[in-house]
Amino acid sequence: MSAPTFSFEFFPPKTPEGAEKLRVTRRQLAQFKPEFFSVTFGAGGTTQEGTLNAVLEIRQEGFAAAPHLSCIGSSRANIAEILQRYRDHGIRHIVALRGDIPSGMGDVGEFRYANELVAFIRETHGDWFHIEVAAYPEYHPQAQSAEADLRNFVNKVNAGANSAITQYFFNADAYFHFVDAVQARGVNIPIVPGIMPIQNFNQLARFSDMCGAEIPRWLKLRLASFGDDSASIRAFGLDFVTELSDRLLQNGAPGLHFYTLNAAGAVSTVWQRLGL
């Protein structure tokens, strides 16, 4: 088995202060020598320049960086242009997603699902790009059924994905079950768990509702019981996320992808506690 791979995700900063904060975060996390950093892409292309600029800045500092690319609301011509720009900059690693239609933006564009984007990248650029796709151990919130979601994931992999990163989850069994289910359907690419630090309970609960990540009842009640005591929430969250990450790695996860929210603190602590 090859050594686990570790990566850190950022979102493109919107202000000069945000950009400076991200530089500091990145330098802190760079000491852990991740396989790559990735930078998200606002659906509908809203952060197109910000994503590319952040990726280029990371690469200038000598680190590998992968831009995300979401296709919903875009035309083939627009996606072709972005891919060509990435390629012209020598970028060979991308995270290919459908994205979600921003409210108020009616037109879904020329790509309906991420598998169509993956197929388009392969058609137009052959093997130039290493393509990561998203996976949902607790199933995607819009999935017609668990079975349909598994089938759709397998199709997306068969369209040409090299590896996958999961939505975050707090239940390791969901991840192992998902990996077993897709492997039984012939998938053999690495599926790297996405790890979300627990920092702010209300924010996490809201976001988890939207993206279909379940906070188990016991965990929700425990976190809620800390009320406004954010130090206790963070301390408990660190213990929980470290244990989850450790269990995933001990049981064969091929690496970890950390959702950093552009901050190094929690992720660095988890990393150090895991002894990576």
Ligand SMILES: Cc1cc2nc3c(=O)[nH]c(=O)nc-3n(C[C@H](O)[C@H](O)[C@H](O)COP(=O)(O)OP(=O)(O)OC[C@H]3O[C@@H](n4cnc5c(N)ncnc54)[C@H](O)[C@@H]3O)c2cc1C
């Ligand atoms: C690691 C990771 C990174 C992300 N980064 C970003 C980002 O940078 N920018 C962003 O906007 N969003 C990002 N997202 C969120 C993502 O765009 C949303 O979760 C989105 O709702 C689904 O994207 P997808 O690529 O998984 O879509 P898909 O794989 O297309 O799946 C979406 C839904 O459609 C269903 N489906 C797929 N194919 C078919 C078909 N042929 N017929 C019927 N149904 C089908 C699936 O079962 C699923 O329910 C990220 C998510 C993850 C896990």
